[in-house]
Amino acid sequence: METPDETITPAPVPAATGITTGIAAQDWDAAAADPRYRAAVVDLLGALAYGELAAFERLAEDAKLAPTLEDKAELAAMAAAEFHHFERLRDRLTEIGETANLAMEPFGAALDEFHRLTAPSDWLEGLVKAYVGDSIASDFYREVAARLDSDTRTLVLAVLDDTGHAGFAIGKVRAAIAAEPRVGGRLALWARRLMGEALSQAQRVVADRDALSTMLVGGVADGFDLAEVGRMFSRITEAHTKRMAALGLAA
Amino acid sequence: METPDETITPAPVPAATGITTGIAAQDWDAAAADPRYRAAVVDLLGALAYGELAAFERLAEDAKLAPTLEDKAELAAMAAAEFHHFERLRDRLTEIGETANLAMEPFGAALDEFHRLTAPSDWLEGLVKAYVGDSIASDFYREVAARLDSDTRTLVLAVLDDTGHAGFAIGKVRAAIAAEPRVGGRLALWARRLMGEALSQAQRVVADRDALSTMLVGGVADGFDLAEVGRMFSRITEAHTKRMAALGLAA
Numbered sequence: 092m093e094t095p096d097e098t099i100t101p102a103p104v105p106a107a108t109g110i111t112t113g114i115a116a117q118d119w120d121a122a123a124a125d126p127r128y129r130a131a132v133v134d135l136l137g138a139l140a141y142g143e144l145a146a147f148e149r150l151a152e153d154a155k156l157a158p159t160l161e162d163k164a165e166l167a168a169m170a171a172a173e174f175h176h177f178e179r180l181r182d183r184l185t186e187i188g189e190t191a192n193l194a195m196e197p198f199g200a201a202l203d204e205f206h207r208l209t210a211p212s213d214w215l216e217g218l219v220k221a222y223v224g225d226s227i228a229s230d231f232y233r234e235v236a237a238r239l240d241s242d243t244r245t246l247v248l249a250v251l252d253d254t255g256h257a258g259f260a261i262g263k264v265r266a267a268i269a270a271e272p273r274v275g276g277r278l279a280l281w282a283r284r285l286m287g288e289a290l291s292q293a294q295r296v297v298a299d300r301d302a303l304s305t306m307l308v309g310g311v312a313d314g315f316d317l318a319e320v321g322r323m324f325s326r327i328t329e330a331h332t333k334r335m336a337a338l339g340l341a342a
Numbered sequence: 343m344e345t346p347d348e349t350i351t352p353a354p355v356p357a358a359t360g361i362t363t364g365i366a367a368q369d370w371d372a373a374a375a376d377p378r379y380r381a382a383v384v385d386l387l388g389a390l391a392y393g394e395l396a397a398f399e400r401l402a403e404d405a406k407l408a409p410t411l412e413d414k415a416e417l418a419a420m421a422a423a424e425f426h427h428f429e430r431l432r433d434r435l436t437e438i439g440e441t442a443n444l445a446m447e448p449f450g451a452a453l454d455e456f457h458r459l460t461a462p463s464d465w466l467e468g469l470v471k472a473y474v475g476d477s478i479a480s481d482f483y484r485e486v487a488a489r490l491d492s493d494t495r496t497l498v499l500a501v502l503d504d505t506g507h508a509g510f511a512i513g514k515v516r517a518a519i520a521a522e523p524r525v526g527g528r529l530a531l532w533a534r535r536l537m538g539e540a541l542s543q544a545q546r547v548v549a550d551r552d553a554l555s556t557m558l559v560g561g562v563a564d565g566f567d568l569a570e571v572g573r574m575f576s577r578i579t580e581a582h583t584k585r586m587a588a589l590g591l592a593a
Binding site: 181 | 398410411446
């Protein structure tokens with residue numbers, strides 16, 4: 092645990108997560124005075140930006156599998172939304188004097204590998220992936236936002252606010268399972284694989300990126316320890332399980 | 343030549359094209375009272391909408407060939423812009439009581455075939471295609487806009503106003519040719535093929551779609567005859583040739 096910087100005022104405990112951190116009470120200029128916090132946020136924005144750009148590409152690719160023009164347009168709309176998230180994150184990196192491409196570069200391999208290992212083989216797998224990916228990203232943004240300085244938090248929440256385009260997937264997947272119950276077993280396995288690959292690549296990123304993982308395990312943002320990271324991953328996994336059950340899939 | 347409807351007031355001759363048409367002086371409600379004009383505009387909006395959706399898909403696909411993240415983001419930005427054009431055209435079709443998917447459907451085969459026959463084999467071919475496609479689309483929008491009722495014209499010009507994202511391609515293609523002059527010969531052939539395939543598919547569409555071609559050859563919008571259509575294609579081809587020369591390519 093680090094000694095809090097003298098500019099830190101204690102932040103209120105966010106009721107939803109039980110986290111206490113002085114960082115949340117600071118703006119970017121104050122928080123970024125700590126070079127470790129700055130490096131961690133650059134990593135975070137770089138990872139999110141690359142994630143959005145990669146999501147754009149994959150959703151645009153999966154749109155080709157759509158059985159109708161209307162379905163294709165729905166997935167294309169999600170892809171365009173991801174691209175605009177990418178733009179906001181990239182512009183923020185530029186604004187704080189960073190080169191977006193350099194900030195993104197360290198995360199390319201893990202995210203490309205995730206997508207390579209989880210290329211959907213049909214439209215339903217694509218829909219489940221879009222829905223699962225969108226939901227997990229949204230949960231992650233929400234968890235992380237509470238740990239950030241006020242300026243970065245505003246950005247992350249703004250990007251979050253514009254997610255949730257994947258709701259249209261729910262009805263289509265349920266209808267497909269109702270029409271052909273065996274489809275449910277295959278998609279349940281698929282969703283488990285998506286979550287497994289996501290966690291495995293996330294672990295790889297955390298192992299590789301000191302600044303980011305130091306922030307996540309409490310070295311920078313005080314009051315946030317390894318047990319809390321574990322709880323964060325538990326909450327995200329539990330939410331995933333509930334969503335899969337709502338889809339009619341055993342997670 | 344049709345007898346002008348009694349609500350028609352003579353339109354000023356657009357200086358650039360020399361076209362006179364009563365339709366240009368009417369709004370949608372007045373112009374659409376003629377079922378042949380209505381059908382022609384539904385065809386036009388359907389063709390443009392499908393074209394934008396297909397362009398979105400292909401640009402997103404071509405973005406994968408980008409040598410850097412910055413280049414990838416440029417092509418992805420163009421793709422997202424095309425998607426938003428699609429949304430505007432689709433929403434307009436819905437607004438006038440048409441089913442966008444049905445309006446787009448007749449143009450799918452020709453546009454898909456165009457893209458199938460012109461899949462770029464590398465990043466430079468992708469850039470040239472993005473630039474050529476964006477420019478021709480923009481020329482075509484401008485030509486057609488002058489022939490439309492005021493409401494449809496406003497929409498088409500608004501979509502046009504947001505094109506021109508392909509300018510970034512020019513510098514990159516010129517630099518590649520300067521570095522390796524033989525690249526110029528290959529790309530010149532490629533640009534010729536793009537134009538040839540575009541014209542050949544356009545011809546197929548005109549042959550198949552009575553309402554659209556009737557409008558284009560003056561059966562609905564008076565003062566616009568077959569010779570004028572020929573001149574329109576000439577102007578578009580000449581502009582293409584000039585652009586290719588500016589790129590350092592013999593067209």
